[in-house]
Amino acid sequence: MMDLNKNKAELSAADDFGHDERFSDALLLQFIEGTLTAEQTAEVQVHLNECAVCAHIVGEVYYTKAHPITAEEQREAERLLTRTPEEEVAKLLNLPKKTVRPIYVPPQPRWYEKLFAPPLAGRLAFAMCAVLFVLIGQRGLHYYQTDYQYEQVAANLMKRNAPGFTDMRFSGGYTPVVRELSPTKTHLESVRFQIETALANGGDRLRGQRLLLQVLTFNKGYDEADSLVRVLSFEADGDAALANDLGVYFFKRENLEAAKRYFETAIRQDARYPEAHFNLALTHRRLGEKTLALASLAEVLALEENEAWKAAARDLQKELQSDKEE
Amino acid sequence: MINDLPSHNELLLLLAQEPQSAEFWKEFAHRFHGHICGVAAREIKQQTGASNLEFMESIVQRVYGKLLQDSARALREYRGSAADSAYRYLEIITLRAVLTSLGRQAGFARQSFDRLALQTTGTAAKETTEL
Numbered sequence: 392m393m394d395l396n397k398n399k400a401e402l403s404a405a406d407d408f409g410h411d412e413r414f415s416d417a418l419l420l421q422f423i424e425g426t427l428t429a430e431q432t433a434e435v436q437v438h439l440n441e442c443a444v445c446a447h448i449v450g451e452v453y454y455t456k457a458h459p460i461t462a463e464e465q466r467e468a469e470r471l472l473t474r475t476p477e478e479e480v481a482k483l484l485n486l487p488k489k490t491v492r493p494i495y496v497p498p499q500p501r502w503y504e505k506l507f508a509p510p511l512a513g514r515l516a517f518a519m520c521a522v523l524f525v526l527i528g529q530r531g532l533h534y535y536q537t538d539y540q541y542e543q544v545a546a547n548l549m550k551r552n553a554p555g556f557t558d559m560r561f562s563g564g565y566t567p568v569v570r571e572l573s574p575t576k577t578h579l580e581s582v583r584f585q586i587e588t589a590l591a592n593g594g595d596r597l598r599g600q601r602l603l604l605q606v607l608t609f610n611k612g613y614d615e616a617d618s619l620v621r622v623l624s625f626e627a628d629g630d631a632a633l634a635n636d637l638g639v640y641f642f643k644r645e646n647l648e649a650a651k652r653y654f655e656t657a658i659r660q661d662a663r664y665p666e667a668h669f670n671l672a673l674t675h676r677r678l679g680e681k682t683l684a685l686a687s688l689a690e691v692l693a694l695e696e697n698e699a700w701k702a703a704a705r706d707l708q709k710e711l712q713s714d715k716e717e
Numbered sequence: 718m719i720n721d722l723p724s725h726n727e728l729l730l731l732l733a734q735e736p737q738s739a740e741f742w743k744e745f746a747h748r749f750h751g752h753i754c755g756v757a758a759r760e761i762k763q764q765t766g767a768s769n770l771e772f773m774e775s776i777v778q779r780v781y782g783k784l785l786q787d788s789a790r791a792l793r794e795y796r797g798s799a800a801d802s803a804y805r806y807l808e809i810i811t812l813r814a815v816l817t818s819l820g821r822q823a824g825f826a827r828q829s830f831d832r833l834a835l836q837t838t839g840t841a842a843k844e845t846t847e848l
Contacts, residue, residue: 416809417794417806419809420797420802420805420806423805423809424797424802426796426798444816447816448812451812452809452812456805460752460756464759468755468758469750469754471754471758471770472773472774473774476743476750479746479750480742480743483782
């Protein structure tokens with residue numbers, strides 16, 4: 392407890408500024424923070440009634456509590472000074488400028504380090520995930536609207552197109568199936584819709600048109616396919632699969648010479664194309680060119696990897712050989 | 718370099734123990750220099766109605782001097798109870814530095830001191846008479 396009467400003799404120890412040292416700044420702080428005893432508080436209050444400086448200080452501290460010094464005010468004040476805080480400290484401690492080590496500088500992360508530290512890291516991860524999600528979603532949607540539709544058409548066609556082992560083969564790697572489904576109007580319409588959807592959404596034009604040709608050929612929609620064939624025939628020279636499908640179309644329309652030309656075109660484009668060799672063999676057979684048909688079948692047997700189609704080629708070979716012997 | 722950052726109260730305690738530590742003073746300046754300047758600038762403007770660069774520099778220097786004076790007595794006496802007590806303490810010291818500097822010229826502080834001294838002298842004289 393602070394005893395004023397006991398410390399009267401110490402009054403002479405008042406500091407340079409004429410202030411009673413007993414009411415130190417530390418004591419005023421405790422008074423402001425309310426950590427003094429009731430008696431001490433009363434004594435300080437008496438002092439405040441008498442000391443204009445202390446009273447003013449206490450009033451100012453309360454004012455600052457309500458209206459804190461802003462960062463802007465601090466910067467403005469610091470800007471006015473000619474000495475930096477470091478120089479102030481150096482001067483204070485009488486240290487030569489050069490020997491003052493950089494004492495404590497809170498490490499400032501670089502801008503890219505901030506990206507990988509909280510709180511930006513979480514936001515960045517979220518943003519990246521969102522972007523990835525959108526990109527994958529867009530890609531997935533595009534796939535669904537184009538390639539997926541084509542694949543559905545091809546799968547549907549394969550399901551229904553059950554070429555007997557002596558039937559024409561479309562391009563696209565269809566495997567022979569035992570089950571046979573008859574073409575239906577509904578099937579044709581749904582396929583057209585799927586292809587048109589894919590084309591409208593930026594799907595591969597040639598692939599879509601080739602699939603449509605296959606479907607129309609399969610469904611015997613020759614008249615409908617006619618205009619498509621005219622368009623596609625200009626591109627057959629650079630596409631073995633297309634040339635093969637055009638050959639199939641003409642074969643089905645009983646235009647065997649045209650079919651033969653297209654199969655030969657396909658083989659010119661890709662000599663290792665078993666579908667075209669197989670179809671050419673069938674065309675030769677229909678034209679009565681059995682030797683040529685057997686030669687084409689020999690090519691098929693050499694190139695074909697699918698055992699079912701190999702078996703078909705062997706069956707046809709046997710049939711032709713027996714016809715030839717007869 | 719200070720690895721584990723001390724609290725404001727701990728920093729003032731550390732400075733009280735090692736008042737010549739440049740490392741601690743650097744950290745002190747990093748945290749409180751702006752506040753001291755801000756308080757000084759605000760009070761000078763309030764008292765004189767204008768900013769005064771030279772006066773402000775002398776005040777800032779005075780505050781640091783006060784903290785180091787008598788083997789850092791002001792720091793040793795510091796008893797902060799709250800996390801931001803250090804700011805208030807430095808504000809008190811800064812305000813007193815401004816007021817006493819001005820008071821020297823205008824007799825501002827002297828007046829209250831004189832009143833207190835007069836009262837105490839009177840009491841002492843009374844005691845002497847009783848003896």
